[in-house]
Amino acid sequence: MAAIDKVKVIVVGDSGVGKSSLVQLICHGQTISNPSWTVGCSVEMKLHEYREGTQNQKTYFVELWDVGGSSSHRNTRSVFYNPTHGIILVHDLTNRKSEQNLQKWLAEVLNKEGNSKYKNHTFDDFDPEQFVGSTQIPILVIGTKVDMLEASRAHAQRRSATIAEECAADEIAVDNTEVRSLAAGSSSAVKLSRFFDKVIERRHHGRDSISPYVDRNNLSGRRPFSSPLSNPMSPLSTLSPLSGYSAYSAYSFKSAHNE
Ligand SMILES: Nc1nc2c(ncn2[C@@H]2O[C@H](COP(=O)(O)OP(=O)(O)OP(=O)(O)O)[C@@H](O)[C@H]2O)c(=O)[nH]1
Numbered sequence: 604m605a606a607i608d609k610v611k612v613i614v615v616g617d618s619g620v621g622k623s624s625l626v627q628l629i630c631h632g633q634t635i636s637n638p639s640w641t642v643g644c645s646v647e648m649k650l651h652e653y654r655e656g657t658q659n660q661k662t663y664f665v666e667l668w669d670v671g672g673s674s675s676h677r678n679t680r681s682v683f684y685n686p687t688h689g690i691i692l693v694h695d696l697t698n699r700k701s702e703q704n705l706q707k708w709l710a711e712v713l714n715k716e717g718n719s720k721y722k723n724h725t726f727d728d729f730d731p732e733q734f735v736g737s738t739q740i741p742i743l744v745i746g747t748k749v750d751m752l753e754a755s756r757a758h759a760q761r762r763s764a765t766i767a768e769e770c771a772a773d774e775i776a777v778d779n780t781e782v783r784s785l786a787a788g789s790s791s792a793v794k795l796s797r798f799f800d801k802v803i804e805r806r807h808h809g810r811d812s813i814s815p816y817v818d819r820n821n822l823s824g825r826r827p828f829s830s831p832l833s834n835p836m837s838p839l840s841t842l843s844p845l846s847g848y849s850a851y852s853a854y855s856f857k858s859a860h861n862e
């Protein structure tokens with residue numbers, strides 16, 4: 604059986620916004636009642652049908668790298684960013700600061716993704732519009748805790764332009780405590796699937812792969828990163844490619860969530 608190609612999507616956002624809950628929902632269609640906070644990074648896998656229903660349909664692995672949002676790990680988490688094939692920016696709809704901080708998260712990932720152009724940018728002078736088109740890294744913005752948002756506040760939240768508008772990225776709002784938030788056929792599920800298709804398109808079918816963000820290692824045709832799956836020593840390598848979902852915490856140390 605031919606190996607299944609994969610892509611790597613980075614999931615970032617402030618601590619407590621709901622990244623791990625979201626990744627569990629995306630990869631396993633389950634909610635987590637009492638998630639522990641993520642120290643380091645936790646990698647979850649999902650099988651995705653690229654261009655489903657067309658003659659180009661093909662199965663890919665999507666690796667979701669759920670990066671712990673705690674600021675105390677800011678200096679070490681950059682190891683998880685290179686390479687990056689797609690970025691999911693997560694904020695808490697009841698916490699406007701968490702949305703404002705998405706600019707910081709985007710700059711952090713893109714800086715560490717090896718693009719010197721933004722190396723010296725401080726967070727304050729970061730302008731996401733510079734990234735539209737030039738990055739080509741597909742971005743998806745996800746607002747969580749929509750269940751906790753009163754209708755009136757939802758309107759208020761939309762006063763200023765959002766990072767999704769500035770980056771011309773798709774945006775979805777979810778309640779991670781409800782499995783039906785990403786029910787098949789829902790607009791959120793369709794946007795998520797379209798985002799994964801874009802990531803795969805650019806990574807495996809890209810026309811101009813010499814973009815500033817191309818995986819450096821891949822210029823020589825080598826595998827862009829040693830995903831746990833490709834490393835025979837990794838517990839993941841024992842996975843049957845047919846397994847629909849698999850959970851693997853590559854770097855996280857689970858501890859009680861200090862709620
Ligand atoms: N009501 C509600 N609670 C949520 C939602 N998403 C996450 N939570 C809760 O928010 C808290 C934090 O969720 P996590 O998924 O651990 O957040 P995180 O972004 O992974 O946090 P770090 O690992 O510290 O970066 C938990 O108590 C979750 O149960 C949501 O959509 N609605």
Ligand SMILES: [Mg+2]
Nearest residue numbers: 622623640641
């Ligand atoms: Mg987490």
